[in-house]
Amino acid sequence: xxxxxxxxxxxGNGWRSLINIFIIxxxxxxxxxxxxxxxxxxxxxxxxxxxxxxxxxxxxxxxxDPYDMFSWEKANAPVPVEAQAAVAKGSIVxxxxxxxxxxxxxxxxxxxxxxxxxxxxLLKIPSAQLSGTDESVVPALIGKAMAISTRLKEKDIFxxxxxxxxxxxxxxxxxxxxxxxxxxxxxxxxxxWIDIQALQSAKQLPDMATVMVINDNALxxxxxxxxxxIGEREFFADLNQMVKTKAEGQSSLFILLVFLAMxxxxxxxxxxxxxxxxxxxxxxxxxxxxxxxxxxxTTEGSLYMVFASVVTAVLGFPIFYYFAKIGFSLPYxxxxxxxxxxxxxxxxxxxxxxxxxxxxxxxxxxVFVSWLPARKIAKMKPTDALRGR
Amino acid sequence: MEDIIVxxxxxxxxxxxxxxxxxxxxNINLNFGKGEFTGIVGPSGSGKTTLLNLIxxxxxxxxxxVEVLGYQVSQLTQKQSxxxxxxxxxxxxxxxxxxxxxxxYENVEFPLLLLKMSPARRAEAVTDALEWVGLxxxxxxRPSQLSGGQCQRVAIARAMVKKPSLVLADEPTANLDTExxxxxxxxxxKINTELGTSFLFSTHDQKVIHFMNRIIELVDGKxxxxxxxxGA
Numbered sequence: 001x002x003x004x005x006x007x008x009x010x011x012g013n014g015w016r017s018l019i020n021i022f023i024i025x026x027x028x029x030x031x032x033x034x035x036x037x038x039x040x041x042x043x044x045x046x047x048x049x050x051x052x053x054x055x056x057x058x059x060x061x062x063x064x065d066p067y068d069m070f071s072w073e074k075a076n077a078p079v080p081v082e083a084q085a086a087v088a089k090g091s092i093v094x095x096x097x098x099x100x101x102x103x104x105x106x107x108x109x110x111x112x113x114x115x116x117x118x119x120x121x122l123l124k125i126p127s128a129q130l131s132g133t134d135e136s137v138v139p140a141l142i143g144k145a146m147a148i149s150t151r152l153k154e155k156d157i158f159x160x161x162x163x164x165x166x167x168x169x170x171x172x173x174x175x176x177x178x179x180x181x182x183x184x185x186x187x188x189x190x191x192x193w194i195d196i197q198a199l200q201s202a203k204q205l206p207d208m209a210t211v212m213v214i215n216d217n218a219l220x221x222x223x224x225x226x227x228x229x230i231g232e233r234e235f236f237a238d239l240n241q242m243v244k245t246k247a248e249g250q251s252s253l254f255i256l257l258v259f260l261a262m263x264x265x266x267x268x269x270x271x272x273x274x275x276x277x278x279x280x281x282x283x284x285x286x287x288x289x290x291x292x293x294x295x296x297x298t299t300e301g302s303l304y305m306v307f308a309s310v311v312t313a314v315l316g317f318p319i320f321y322y323f324a325k326i327g328f329s330l331p332y333x334x335x336x337x338x339x340x341x342x343x344x345x346x347x348x349x350x351x352x353x354x355x356x357x358x359x360x361x362x363x364x365x366x367v368f369v370s371w372l373p374a375r376k377i378a379k380m381k382p383t384d385a386l387r388g389r
Numbered sequence: 390m391e392d393i394i395v396x397x398x399x400x401x402x403x404x405x406x407x408x409x410x411x412x413x414x415x416n417i418n419l420n421f422g423k424g425e426f427t428g429i430v431g432p433s434g435s436g437k438t439t440l441l442n443l444i445x446x447x448x449x450x451x452x453x454x455v456e457v458l459g460y461q462v463s464q465l466t467q468k469q470s471x472x473x474x475x476x477x478x479x480x481x482x483x484x485x486x487x488x489x490x491x492x493x494y495e496n497v498e499f500p501l502l503l504l505k506m507s508p509a510r511r512a513e514a515v516t517d518a519l520e521w522v523g524l525x526x527x528x529x530x531r532p533s534q535l536s537g538g539q540c541q542r543v544a545i546a547r548a549m550v551k552k553p554s555l556v557l558a559d560e561p562t563a564n565l566d567t568e569x570x571x572x573x574x575x576x577x578x579k580i581n582t583e584l585g586t587s588f589l590f591s592t593h594d595q596k597v598i599h600f601m602n603r604i605i606e607l608v609d610g611k612x613x614x615x616x617x618x619x620g621a
Contacts, residue, residue, distance in 0.1 A: 012489065282486035386482070
């Protein structure tokens with residue numbers, strides 16, 4: 001009875017109901033879109049970071065501090081003997097880091113040089129390009145961001161100056177063999193990739209590495225005292241924090257939208273109670289308890305959310321489907337705005353529990369803001385209501 | 390008097406105003422019996438509506454007692470007075486107060502939904518009520534599609550559908566022309582005679598006075614006269 005009357009009142013309310021329903025629906029579409037965008041971005045960023053940098057795990061030299069580039073000069077240790085076979089098999093990829101200075105086009109640029117085995121296939125870095133036949137120049141890989149900042153092009157030759165383990169400076173001529181599409185900014189910006197043996201030779205650090213990237217099978221042989229295992233949680237902590245911060249920044253906009261949607265519902269219900277005082281008095285005279293009259297008005301408000309969910313499903317489906325199937329491209333230039341770009345379109349994934357929790361929150365908020373003005377009915381005298389006071 | 394359904398003893402009702410309390414009803418003593426067709430007459434502000442509201446347990450007296458069908462109105466909880474109204478009292482208002490989003494059938498059916506009656510019994514009762522008021526051909530119409538007289542007949546059917554012991558009608562003909570007023574009164578009189586339902590009206594419409602078998606005149610919140618009419 002209450003539901004039927006509430007439903008009729010909503011329908012009878014005409015365009016006022018429609019406006020409320022569409023406002024709530026648009027806010028919900030926006031919320032789901034935003035949740036899916038950040039979730040998918042994080043998911044893709046993690047997937048690509050795993051493919052390019054992390055694989056199944058990473059071991060870092062204990063003295064390595066990712067936030068202190070100057071410490072990298074001495075952040076290296078011998079690859080453990082137990083790991084040598086796995087390195088040869090390609091299950092472990094040692095990488096050596098070193099600060100350096102490069103001279104592209106006559107300019108001097110501080111950079112990081114990273115040595116990686118040319119034959120490795122564990123990571124997506126196109127290290128095969130690092131095998132060279134010309135002994136006068138060493139093949140090097142740089143990312144697109146690095147190419148832009150140094151104005152280097154493929155086949156360009158530039159000099160790299162590096163300090164070896166004895167403190168003496170060595171210089172090597174490098175030739176850009178490929179400018180790679182690297183989706184992980186930390187592997188691109190300010191970084192030059194060369195074959196690990198070339199770097200070890202220049203640094204006079206044979207068999208030394210800063211980090212070792214591992215696959216599952218290699219985990220059991222990593223007992224070296226010099227290296228520390230970095231778990232997924234620690235490795236992605238910064239990325240998670242960045243997404244959280246950015247999502248929170250965006251949330252303020254959506255909190256404002258949710259607030260406006262709730263204000264619309266509140267306003268409609270408050271106006272309805274004001275306009276329908278005689279009806280409230282009549283319902284009371286017929287024997288409907290105040291609790292049930294409050295329930296009637298709260299149900300009416302809540303029904304906006306129910307209808308809005310249907311509209312969200314109908315209007316939102318093509319949008320959600322498009323972003324799930326086609327996605328949108330997030331070019332590398334997006335990095336300038338603080339969001340890493342990808343070489344493939346960002347296709348949305350909709351995390352069901354998160355979407356459900358958001359919709360539930362919206363529903364509870366709608367019930368609450370519908371109930372707020374309806375509370376006044378409890379204080380209303382039926383005789384005053386019948387007089388329209 | 391046997392079969393008294395409303396007993397009012399030494400009852401007064403005051404409303405707070407800016408200048409202190411306004412005494413709307415003063416020391417009222419009245420009884421209403423089963424099957425009465427009583428009119429409460431008097432000028433505006435004489436306390437007619439207040440008296441009906443108190444009998445309908447929509448309000449409570451400031452002093453004295455109002456007993457309706459054995460229940461002391463001032464001692465009822467909100468839930469109990471809601472139950473009393475939903476089971477035993479029908480209301481008819483000057484402005485009809487029909488639910489605009491419901492059609493005629495649904496408006497009349499509504500009080501029965503509160504009583505949780507079975508659908509079959511509801512359908513039978515609604516059909517009967519609409520036959521009493523002659524609106525069986527309008528069951529699908531919305532209130533906005535009906536004339537004032539038809540709306541008031543729907544309101545009567547809604548008040549009567551649960552076959553209440555008492556119907557309280559507050560100026561039921563005030564918004565109607567003479568022809569419709571007489572038709573409404575004839576309908577209510579017929580129901581009163583056939584079903585034995587007690588009717589209590591407030592009115593200052595002189596043309597309907599001769600339908601009453603009892604006329605109580607209120608002046609300034611006091612009972613000025615209480616006359617039994619013969620042959621009404």
